[in-house]
Amino acid sequence: MLEPDELVTQFSVMLQNRAGALAALVKLLRNNAIEVVGISVQDSRDATIARLVVTDPDTATQIFIEKGIPFTTSPLVVVALKECGPGLLQVLDTMMVGETNIDFAYALMPSDKGNTLLAMHVEDTDFAMELLNKAGFKLLRQGDLSR
Missing domain, CATH: 3.30.2130.10 (VC0802-like)
Structure with missing residues (x-):
């Protein structure tokens, strides 16, 4: 975490x-x-x-x-998606199953590793990160964005 x-x-x-x-x-x-x-x-x-x-x-x-x-x-929760379409739906489904809300979301510039990055402001950052982590998503730190 x-x-x-x-x-x-x-x-x-x-x-x-x-x-x-x-x-x-x-x-x-x-x-x-x-x-x-x-x-x-x-x-x-x-x-x-x-x-x-x-x-x-x-x-x-x-x-x-x-x-x-x-x-x-x-604070934002930032997820690296391997596939932007299916990956987005998997994130949204994970959040829905966990019954936690996304206040707003937007894509970040493509990462140097070729992943699509989704930034989300959520109602409970710790809970959302725990949900996404357990579901196998790669969560990024601020240091990951400092190129």
């Missing part, structure tokens, strides 16, 4: 809803040798929430604090 400091960290960053805001954020991270390996964007009229998974969450946290960029963090 993964320790809490090994869990994948997701940043939810609030951005102004204007052209180029997301590109500027990614450029800021990239200029500090941090790559975005997962992204999900939820847009509204006034603001955008960008959910990001990055290669160096500790440095990203420092940058966001120094630049006054509003953000929150939350």
Whole structure:
């Protein structure tokens, strides 16, 4: 089982809803040798929430604090799927049988090993990880994403 400091960290960053805001954020991270390996964007009229998974969450946290960029963090369960279609259904079935909810999910950038990576925010991280681990799924740590 993964320790809490090994869990994948997701940043939810609030951005102004204007052209180029997301590109500027990614450029800021990239200029500090941090790559975005997962992204999900939820847009509204006034603001955008960008959910990001990055290669160096500790440095990203420092940058966001120094630049006054509003953000929150939350743990994700990340599963490496051998086959994206059947693998996804197996994960969903496992979660359903365990009667645990997925709050939201999105794919990460393909791994260097060729696996599809599924990131999930779940109602009970420890329980979901135990379910998936017992079902034989490969769970990734934050260190696995730091390329």
